Amino acid sequence: MDYRLSTVVLLLIIPLALPLAGCRGKKRETKKEVIPVRAQRVELRDIARVLDYAGTIEAEDKAEIYPKVSGKIIEKLKEEGSEVTKGETIAYIDRDEVGFKFEKAPVESPLTGIIGRVHVDRGTNVTPQTAIALVVNMDKVQINLDIPERYLPQVAIGMEAKIAVDAYPDGKFTGTVTKISPVVDVETRTAPIEITIDNPGHRLKPGMFARLKLNLEERKNVPVILKEAILGKEPLTYVYVVNGDVAHSRKVTLGIREGAYFEVREGLKEGDLVVIMGQQRLLDNAQVLVEEDKRPPSPSVHRSPDGQGQAGTAPGP
Numbered sequence: 001m002d003y004r005l006s007t008v009v010l011l012l013i014i015p016l017a018l019p020l021a022g023c024r025g026k027k028r029e030t031k032k033e034v035i036p037v038r039a040q041r042v043e044l045r046d047i048a049r050v051l052d053y054a055g056t057i058e059a060e061d062k063a064e065i066y067p068k069v070s071g072k073i074i075e076k077l078k079e080e081g082s083e084v085t086k087g088e089t090i091a092y093i094d095r096d097e098v099g100f101k102f103e104k105a106p107v108e109s110p111l112t113g114i115i116g117r118v119h120v121d122r123g124t125n126v127t128p129q130t131a132i133a134l135v136v137n138m139d140k141v142q143i144n145l146d147i148p149e150r151y152l153p154q155v156a157i158g159m160e161a162k163i164a165v166d167a168y169p170d171g172k173f174t175g176t177v178t179k180i181s182p183v184v185d186v187e188t189r190t191a192p193i194e195i196t197i198d199n200p201g202h203r204l205k206p207g208m209f210a211r212l213k214l215n216l217e218e219r220k221n222v223p224v225i226l227k228e229a230i231l232g233k234e235p236l237t238y239v240y241v242v243n244g245d246v247a248h249s250r251k252v253t254l255g256i257r258e259g260a261y262f263e264v265r266e267g268l269k270e271g272d273l274v275v276i277m278g279q280q281r282l283l284d285n286a287q288v289l290v291e292e293d294k295r296p297p298s299p300s301v302h303r304s305p306d307g308q309g310q311a312g313t314a315p316g317p
Helices: 002-024 149-154
Strands: 034-041 043-065 071-076 089-094 104-108 113-118 133-148 160-165 173-180 190-198 209-226 231-233 236-243 246-251 253-258 261-266 273-277 286-293
Touching (some): 034 236, 043 253, 071 104, 089 133, 133 149, 133 173, 133 209, 149 190, 149 209, 160 190, 209 253, 209 273, 236 286, 273 286
Antiparallel strands (some): 034 273, 043 133, 043 209, 071 089, 089 104, 133 190, 160 173, 173 190, 209 261, 231 236, 246 286, 253 261
């Protein structure tokens, strides 16, 4: 009886064991995942650390004209827009005071320029505290800015500024830093600077809105990459470079930033294909399906508040 039972059990086990034994002889096959990515070639170009600001154009020299005596305006010789030289009479006053022989008192311009505003009409009673007119010298104009203290060591007298105004969308103007305050405001942590612009033909008018760029630092013909390509944080930044259909991680050393692009000082060369989208899923030596982005680099400017009434970009690391 025991012999028969053992035989039956053995006959049942053998058919079950045969498939398992066959499985041991075969290797397990796994399909490697192919990750779709977008990549862009490294190109050489110029890049700069830029302070980007908005400001208002002002006349370099301007003065309100006040009379020396009290009386009534009896004659106006100049109107708004008229040219005037220093010491030239712009109006006459009837002193109209008892005991004085009638004599017209002149109101003279303190500087050479253009009459910007006339505040009085004939017959207006005036005193030495009454502003008669505003005269401006428009041969040069200026823009005043407040610069954050962290950038002051990189701003110097004579530094050029590129200027654009809405009134002349196709025109470009160049100014020069002519003054830098030695004192930093303790509340705003900024210091005022002055940028002077030559104004032949008086195209730039006081009160115009202007945008300007100050190049703090510039690199010529260097490799650049999009910020989207960069992983990690300084000093351990890296990117994925595609070789064939395989992506390899590569450490990079970054330089200055302009808009959406970074200078690459070490780790990449012109023509390297760098992943700019999809790299978050990658590991070293990952197999990839590449869509190449062939758009040329075109830095964009992102503005953020940086001072009262002005906008500025952070120049990057």
